Amino acid sequence: MTMIEQAATDAELEPIAIVAMACRFPGANDSDAFWRMLQNGDEAIRFFSDEELLAAGVDSERVKHPDYVKAKGVIDGIEDFDAYLFGYTPKEAELMDPQQRALLECAWQLLEQAALNPDRYEGSCAVYVGVGMNIYLLNNLLANFRLRESSDFYQMLIGSDKDFAATRLSYKLNLKGPSIAVNTACSTSLVAVHTACQSLWDFQCDAAVAGGATLLVPQLSGYLYQQGGIPSPDGHCRPFDAKAGGTVPSSGVGLVLLKRLSDALNDKDTIYAVIKGSAVNNDGSDKIGFTAPSVNGQAAVIAEALAVAGVAPGSIDYIEAHGTATPLGDPIEIAALKLAYADDGEKQHCALGSVKSNIGHTDTAAGVAGLIKTVLALYHRQIPPSLHYFEPNPAIDFATGPFYVNSRLQPWPKTTSPRRAGVSSFGIGGTNAHVILEEAPAISPSGVSLRSLQLIPLSAKSPEVLQALSSKLAMHLRDNSTQALADVAYSIAVGRRELPVRKIVVAGNHDEAIRLLNDAYYQQTADAPAIVFMFPGQGTRLIGMGVELYRSEPVFEEQVDRCCDLLLPLLGMDLRRVLFPITGHEAAAEAELAKTQVAQPALFVIEYALAQLLMSWNIKPSAMIGHSLGEYVAACIAGVFSLQDALLLVSERARLMQQAESGAMLAVMASEASCQAWLGDSLALAAVNAEDQCVISGSLVAINALQKRLNASGIGCKPLAVSHAFHSP
Known part of the structure; x- marks a missing residue:
């Protein structure tokens, strides 16, 4: 441990865990696709033909202009906003900023990935986002002057203003923590991440959504190159290369979900990386112009982030640079890094890269794009290549500093320190942000599920979306065959909202789940129905009843054990030996269970434990009803008396019944009126279960005689497995 790290130990901030990421960047509509693109070293900038541009309405003279660059970073599907999912009318969606539409969709995906259902989440979730x-x-919109005279004008203002980017997410997703729009130009989304970390460290929230979005519409258009400007002359971004001439304008959306590390561990979240520290500052006037970068400003924010994180510069393995590939920006950024890392004497050990070489400059979303790239690199323990780097910019001296540009995919080796990285984002106007990341702590995998089958519930607002969701999950399972099906089922069950069009898959393995997910079936549901728990009486007992639940469901096992431990002094025996007999002792257990003194407490235990299991799954009754012994279970769960009192009452009642004269009971498929004709001194009507279903109790001799008589008359009847004539005088 270095002196800097030792000095920071006592006052070290709790790391912030990154537990989910959602993004839409050129060439990638999610983080998995984004990582594949980075691994492969793909450039996602799209180059347009003259025909495409003319068809999109670009002026023909502009298309012919020699300095018109026919390239841009484009994201797919921005016109496919699911207004119905978020409760918007088509007109409201039309009047809304597409950047805020895209944020809504990404935020929905982010919360689903994190298995955080806002309607169930007991903590406070904040939102810190910005748009371009x-x-x-x-x-x-403003080009349509008719809107100014219509009632839609106010709706257009509400849908268009940057101020509502954060609060719109909070309202539509039911997020009740701080909700603040952040706007610092190109550094917006990384400043939003920094602000979210501060909010978590100050305990203003328990989780936070942070990031940003930029959509350059119309997307099907290029840009006019101006010498000395920021955009590239040929549609390629070459950070730190001798041919670097600028960046490429791009659209992009990126969000991360953050929690304090202790909360993430307690919630058993997937942790992709942790934030050790972050800093934000401004250049002030220490630069040649308002839009220019500053060596001192950038160096100061990097040094501050390192100090907040309590880590030495030499422990950083990788820097995700702002890296715009401008003639002014790249040399200043490296000079600032070398100044901040002045104490790092080792030469060219820290890799350097810029995601802008892959996807261009996503403006407001640029910082979070670099953050997500670096988090994925830490998670997969690989450093992806920075593209278009062949010869260093002559204005940059890499040989005398700790940095080198990483131009190939390489493993991220383990050193004496955890894998660490820094991420920079600098905004026009001088607001700078830097974040220090560290690999996630080692977490023990979830245990093997004891359940032989897993239940996977899916829901959407339309059959088409539900089937698309099913297909996507099937593809995920196919591509992640080592992922525990139980983990997938659990996360989906607890972390997603229940929508009206539903589908349930019950499967024992990946292949079965994939097959069922690809089947096109669904059920339309109304409001959740009221649930009634019905508890049966004696006659329903069976050796081994509940044994699979006892072996596979911890809640059921816990409740059975609790009841049996309480019954041990009351019965003078361990009821579990009768309920779940070992091999070879079934006959003896069956004989014991035939006794009323044992059967009734056994039934109570199983019914009570099963009810507790259902309620642990949030399946809770609106009403309860019981028959005979089942009435005691219903009363106990309803709070009429405690479990201890219920078990004492049931066991003593069963003991007294056991001492009564033996008898029998017969279920008869006949009406009450018909049964009355067969009753006498030795027979009594015990129960009327339905119009043509009754139960008669009496002595064993009388019940046997009645059974023969009814059989001879063709009337259906069946003796019950009881030892006494219950519900009789």
């Missing part, structure tokens, strides 16, 4: 300039408002 609303070009859609300028090009599509």
